[in-house]
Amino acid sequence: MIMKILVTGFEPWHDEINPSWEVVRGLPDEICGASVHKALLRVVAKDAEEVLTRLIDELRPDAIISLGQSGRRQAVEFERIAVNVDDYRIEDGDGNIVSDRPIKEGWEDGILTTLPIRDMAKACEQAGVPAAISYTAGTHLCNHVMYFVLGYCRRNNIDALCGFIHVPLDISQCVGRQNRSFMDIELARRGVVAALEVVANKLNDGGKYGTCAR
Secondary structure: OOOOOEEEOOOOOOOOOOOHHHHHOOOOOOHEEEEHHHEEEEOOHHHHHHHHHHHHHHHOOOEEEEEEEEEEOOOOEEEEEEEOOEEOOOOOOOOOOOOOOOOOOOOEEEEEEEOOOOHHHHHHHHOOOOOOOOOOOOHHHHHHHHHHHHHHHHOOOOOOOEEEEEEEEEEHHOOOOOOEEEEEEEHHHHHHHHHHHHHHHHHHHHOOOOOOOO
């Protein structure tokens, strides 16, 4: 049985490019024996949830890893926790602003990632890519998607590793804007591939495909 990893990125939003999708769409179709399924999400909660629900139910992936963009740090960031709140400082892809709204009424205040993020960050750095562990995914669509996926899998008994990765902006997004961090997309992709190798090896756990050496 072939393992399946679902990886998502977001559409361009307020810019002509979104490095999260540029990284995702350039990923190999197979990593360490696991098939890699790629999906593009809108920066709109309802639409993103619909796509994720359909893909999770159809694929029953072994791991679900979503990517988003961030200009706060010149490193690939592995998110530790998602919180149950939508509180947008900037409108979503449909121009909506949401304040102080639970993502899901009655669900947990916060849910921790189930990805081996410490090992993923280490592998990213060993591949020559700056990496960090982050303790906030914000309160916009990145956090929303991370929280929804973790909660949905928990409530539907889907045994999948789930979590979120932020990649820095592309340099084109920083022109005329101060205090924004960027990274070459190919470099970010190299770090994400190294991190996905860790996920695949954890899923393999010495099984059919063994470990994947760099």
